[in-house]
Amino acid sequence: MKSKDTRKTGFDKFKNILDFWATNSEEGGWNISSTDEGSQKMLEEESDKQVKIQTGSDVVDDFIIDEDTSDDERMIVNMGPQHPSTHGVLRLQAELEGEVVRRVKPIIGYLHTGMEKTGEELNYFQGPTNTTRMDYLSPLFNELVFSLTTEKLIGIEVPERAKTIRVLMTELNRISSHLVALATGGMDIGALSMMIFGFRERELILNFFEKTTGLRMNHNYIRPGGVAADLPDGWQKDIKEILKVIPEKLQDYDDMLLDNPIWKGRLKNVGILTTEECFAYGVTGPSLRASGYEWDLRKSQPYSDIENYDFEIPVLNEGDVFARWRVKVLEIFESLKIVEQAMEKMPKGPYKVQDKKITPPPRKRLDESMEALIHHFKIYTEGFKVPEGDAYVAIESPRGELGCYIVSDGSSKPYRMHVRGPSFCNLQALPVIMTDSPIADAVAAIASLDPVIGDVDR
Amino acid sequence: MNPEIVETNLDDYKKLVESLKSDGFEMMVDLTVVDWFRKKEPRFEIIVQLLSTIHNARKTIKVFVNDEDLTIPSITQIYPSANFYEREAYDMFGIIFADHPDLTRILMPDDWQGYPLRKNYGSGRIPVQFKNAPKVD
Numbered sequence: 001m002k003s004k005d006t007r008k009t010g011f012d013k014f015k016n017i018l019d020f021w022a023t024n025s026e027e028g029g030w031n032i033s034s035t036d037e038g039s040q041k042m043l044e045e046e047s048d049k050q051v052k053i054q055t056g057s058d059v060v061d062d063f064i065i066d067e068d069t070s071d072d073e074r075m076i077v078n079m080g081p082q083h084p085s086t087h088g089v090l091r092l093q094a095e096l097e098g099e100v101v102r103r104v105k106p107i108i109g110y111l112h113t114g115m116e117k118t119g120e121e122l123n124y125f126q127g128p129t130n131t132t133r134m135d136y137l138s139p140l141f142n143e144l145v146f147s148l149t150t151e152k153l154i155g156i157e158v159p160e161r162a163k164t165i166r167v168l169m170t171e172l173n174r175i176s177s178h179l180v181a182l183a184t185g186g187m188d189i190g191a192l193s194m195m196i197f198g199f200r201e202r203e204l205i206l207n208f209f210e211k212t213t214g215l216r217m218n219h220n221y222i223r224p225g226g227v228a229a230d231l232p233d234g235w236q237k238d239i240k241e242i243l244k245v246i247p248e249k250l251q252d253y254d255d256m257l258l259d260n261p262i263w264k265g266r267l268k269n270v271g272i273l274t275t276e277e278c279f280a281y282g283v284t285g286p287s288l289r290a291s292g293y294e295w296d297l298r299k300s301q302p303y304s305d306i307e308n309y310d311f312e313i314p315v316l317n318e319g320d321v322f323a324r325w326r327v328k329v330l331e332i333f334e335s336l337k338i339v340e341q342a343m344e345k346m347p348k349g350p351y352k353v354q355d356k357k358i359t360p361p362p363r364k365r366l367d368e369s370m371e372a373l374i375h376h377f378k379i380y381t382e383g384f385k386v387p388e389g390d391a392y393v394a395i396e397s398p399r400g401e402l403g404c405y406i407v408s409d410g411s412s413k414p415y416r417m418h419v420r421g422p423s424f425c426n427l428q429a430l431p432v433i434m435t436d437s438p439i440a441d442a443v444a445a446i447a448s449l450d451p452v453i454g455d456v457d458r
Numbered sequence: 459m460n461p462e463i464v465e466t467n468l469d470d471y472k473k474l475v476e477s478l479k480s481d482g483f484e485m486m487v488d489l490t491v492v493d494w495f496r497k498k499e500p501r502f503e504i505i506v507q508l509l510s511t512i513h514n515a516r517k518t519i520k521v522f523v524n525d526e527d528l529t530i531p532s533i534t535q536i537y538p539s540a541n542f543y544e545r546e547a548y549d550m551f552g553i554i555f556a557d558h559p560d561l562t563r564i565l566m567p568d569d570w571q572g573y574p575l576r577k578n579y580g581s582g583r584i585p586v587q588f589k590n591a592p593k594v595d
Contacts, residue, residue, distance in 0.1 A: 109565040116550075117574055117581055279484045279511075282539030295511050392507055392518065394487070405505065407492050420488040420507070428542050457565055 073097055077439075081110045085188045085443045088453030090427075092442075099438050104431045108424075111457040119417035123383030124150050127414070129220045131404070134419055135455035136217055137180050140173040141397040142419070143222035145404040148303055149393040150224040153386050153408050156355065160347045162226035163304045168239075168342040169212070169221065170304075171335040175246065176205040177398040178328045178335075182253065185325060185447035189266050191257065201249050208238045225359040226352025239343045243336060250332060267322035271433040271445040274319055281429040285400025285422055287449060290327045291319035297396035309338045321441075321448040328450075331398075358384050383412035399423055399450055421455035463518045471521050472531045475506070479536055483508040483517055486533070489543035491551045495577035501525040502553060506533070523553060532558040550575035 080091035089110035095103040119130050127150065128143040135142055144166055151158065158166075183198020206216045211232050213219035221228050257263045273283065275293045288295055296313045298306045314330035316323040352359040356375040365372040378384075388410040394403040400422030407416040426449050433445040466474050488507035495501060500522040508517040523530050532555035533540045544555040545564040552573040555561055563570060572579055 109563075109567070112565040114574060114581070121581065280538045282485055282487055282537075284485075284487075293511070300511075300514050390492075390505075392488070392505075392516075394516075401487055401509075403488055403507065405488065405490055405507075409497075416490075416492045418488075418490040420490075424542060425487070425539060428539060 074102070079442075081107075086446060086453075087184060087451055088456075090446070090451060090453055090456070092430075092446075094434070094439070094442065096439060099440070101434050101437060101439055101442060104434045104442075106427055106430050108427065108453070108456050111453045113458070115458045116416075116418055119414060121413065123412045124224055124386055124414065125379055125383045127417070128223050129218075131417075131419060132218045132220055133454065134421060134458050135397065135399070135402070135423070135452050137452050138173050138177040138398050139218050140170050140222055141395060141402055143220065144170055144304070145393060145395050145397075145402050145419070146406075146417075147222050147224045148395065149391050149404040149406045150386060152391045152393055153389055153406060154224070154358070155387075156225065156353055156358065158226050158353055159350045160305075161349045161351050162353075164342050164346050165227050165231060165351060166222055166304045167306055167309070168339055168346070169209075169227075171338045171342070172205050172208065172242070174335045174398045175332050175339075176202045176209075178332050179205075181328055181398070181447075181450040182325070185444075185450070186257075188443045188447040189263070191260075191263065193256065194253065197249065197253060201246055204242055204245060208235075208242065211235075211238065223352075223359075225355070226350070230351045231346075236343060239339060243340055243343075246332070246336060250329060253329065264322065266441075266444060267320065267325060267448075268318075269320050270441045271321045271437065271448060272319045273429060273433055277429065277432055281432065282425040283400065283429045285396070285398070285426070286327045286331060287324055287426060287429070288400070289314065290316050290323035292317035297394060297401060301394065303393070303395050306338070309341050311335075311337045321444050324448040385410065385412050386414075394420070397422055399452065399455070400426060419458060421458060423449075423451040423453070423455040424458075427451050427456055462516055463520065465520045468521060468523065468530060471519070472533065472536075474519065475508075475533050475536050478508055478517055478519075481510075482512045483510040483515075485509040485511065486537035486539050486543075489540055489547060491547045491553060491575070493551060493575065493577045498522075502528070502551060504530060504547070504553065528552060529554045529556055531556050532561075534558055549573070552576070 075096045077094050077096055078091065079094060080086040081089035083090075086092070091107040091110065093105045093107060094101050115130055115134060119127060122130055127146050131142040131146040132139040133142075179198045179202040183195045183202070186192070186194025186198065209219060210216050212235070213221040213228070273287060273291050275288070275291045277283070278288045278291050278293065284295070292315060294313055294315045297303075298311075299313060311334045314327050314334065316327055356372070358379075360376050360379045361369070361372040366376055386408045388408055390405065390407040392403055392405045394401045396402070401420065402422055403420035405416075405418040405420070406414045409415040430445065430449060433449070434442050437445070464474065485508065486506065487509045488505075490505050492503040492505065493501065494503060502523040502525070504521045504523060506519040506521075508519065509515075510517070521530065530553060532544055534544065534555075535557070541559070542564060544553075544558050545561060547553045548555060548558075548561050549563045549566050550573055562568065566574065
C-alpha cells in the first residue's frame with residue numbers, strides 16, 4: 001500500500017529544479033550535448049561528472065538556455081507533422097541559434113489510432129490483422145511477435161515447416177524494410193537515385209509477398225499456430241531471382257555511395273550516438289550495432305530456431321549516421337544468407353499446428369466433415385480460449401527490439417495487449433543526436449534512426 | 459515462481475530498480491500498465507521490463523498502484539528511456555509519475571478528457587460524424 005507522503009507537491013518539484021541548478025552549474029557549463037564530432041574522445045578526457053551527463057546516467061534537462069546569447073538570436077522552428085523528411089507525421093520543435101540546433105522536442109501522436117484498445121476487442125485469431133498495421137514497413141514481424149506471445153501463453157510449438165516459413169518471410173521483410181530505409185534516407189540527403197533504386201528492389205520482394213500472402217503490405221500471414229497458407233508453387237524460382245538480383249543491386253549502391261565524397265561528407269561524424277547513450281535511451285537494433293555493441297536478439301535470445309542458421313552480426317564502431325547506414329546494407333547481405341539457407345532446408349510437413357481448436361481446418365474439409373465445419377465455425381465466431389497468464393516476447397525487428405506483452409484472463413480476447421515498438425523508444429534519442437549540430441544534419445539524423453510513425457503512435 | 463519476475467511494493471520500487479541497474483540490467487525496454495478494474499485491488503499494475511545485455515537476461519518488475527492515489531515514483535533519473543513510456547502510461551491510464559521531468563500527454567491531444575486504455579473507458583463513446591454522411595441519432 002502506498003503512503004501519502006511520497007506524492008510530490010508543487011514545492012518539491014520546484015526544489016528539485018533548484019537542486020538541479022545547484023549541482024550542475026559548475027564544471028563545464030551547459031554545453032552537455034555529445035552529438036558533435038569527437039564525442040568518443042571526449043569520453044576519455046572529460047571529468048566523471050561530465051561523462052555521467054554524457055552517458056545519460058545523470059539525467060539532464062536539455063532545455064537550458066545559455067544566458068550569454070540574447071533572445072533575438074534564438075528562433076523556434078516547427079518541422080512537420082506534414083514534412084516529407086519526417087517519415088510520416090513526426091513533428092519536431094527545434095530551437096535554433098543561427099544554424100545550430102540547441103533544443104529539440106519530438107511531438108508524436110498524429111497517427112495514434114488506439115490499436116492497443118482495438119487489440120482488446122479482437123480475439124487472438126483476429127489479433128495479427130490489428131498488429132500488422134503498426135509497423136507498416138515490417139508487418140510480418142508484428143504478426144510474428146503477436147503469434148509467438150500467444151503461442152507462449154497456450155504452450156504450443158509450431159511445426160518445423162511453419163518455423164522455416166516464418167524465418168524466410170521475416171528475413172525477406174527485413175530486407176524490404178532496410179531497402180526502404182536506405183531509399184528514404186538517400187532521398188532525405190539528396191541522393192535521389194537511391195530513392196528510385198531502393199523502391200525498385202523492394203518491389204521484387206513485395207511481389208513475392210503478394211504471391212504468397214495475397215497482399216503487398218499488412219499481410220495477416222503469420223498467425224497463432226503457424227502461417228495462414230503454404231508457399232505458392234514455384235516459390236524457389238522467385239527466391240532465387242531475389243537472391244541473384246539484390247546482391248548485384250547492392251553492389252550498385254556501393255559503387256554509387258560508398259566512396260562518394262558528398263555522401264561521406266554529409267554522413268560521417270554526424271549525429272554520433274555512443275553505446276552508453278543507446279543503453280540510456282533504450283536504443284536497440286541497427287543503431288546500437290552501429291555504435292560498436294554486438295547485440296542481436298536473433299543470436300542472444302533466438303526465436304523460431306533462427307540460431308540454427310549461419311549468419312554474422314555486422315557491428316561498426318563509429319556510431320555516426322554513416323555507420324547506421326552501412327550496418328543496414330551489411331544486414332541485408334546477412335539476411336540474404338538466412339533466406340538462402342531457409343530455402344535449401346525447407347522441411348516438408350504441415351505449415352500450421354494440427355490442433356483443430358487453434359487453427360481452422362482446410363477449406364476443402366468443410367464439405368466432407370461435420371466436425372471440421374464445427375471447428376471452422378467455432379474459430380471464426382468466438383476464436384479459441386487462451387489460458388490465464390501474461391507473457392512478454394521480444395524479437396529483433398529491422399528497427400530493434402519489438403516486444404509484445406499480452407495479459408490473458410482465460411477468454412478468447414486479450415485482456416491487455418501492449419506492443420513495445422522499437423521506433424517509439426529510439427525516437428527518444430533524437431534530441432541527443434540533433435542537439436548542437438547544424439540544422440542541415442537534422443534530416444540525416446532522423447533518416448538514420450529510421451522511425452516508422454505507425455509503430456511510434458500505434 | 460519465475461525468477462525473472464519480481465513483485466514489489468511502491469516504497470521499495472525505486473530502490474529495487476536502482477539495485478537491478480547496478481546488477482547489470484543496463485536497459486529499460488518497456489513500461490506498461492494493466493487496468494484490473496473491479497477484478498483486483500489495487501487496481502493498476504505497472505509492469506517494467508529490464509534487459510541485461512551482459513548477462514543476456516530479462517527482468518520483469520510488477521508494482522500495484524492504488525486507484526485513489528495513482529502516484530508512483532518516476533524512474534527517469536535511473537533510466538532516461540522511461541521518459542516516453544511514463545508519459546504514455548500517464549496519457550493512457552492517468553498514472554502520475556512523481557518527479558517526471560515533463561509529464562504531459564504524449565499520444566492523445568493535450569486537451570483530451572479521460573484516459574483511453576482504462577477498462578471503464580468504453581470504445582466508441584465519442585460519436586464520430588463523417589463529412590456529408592447522413593446524420594445518425
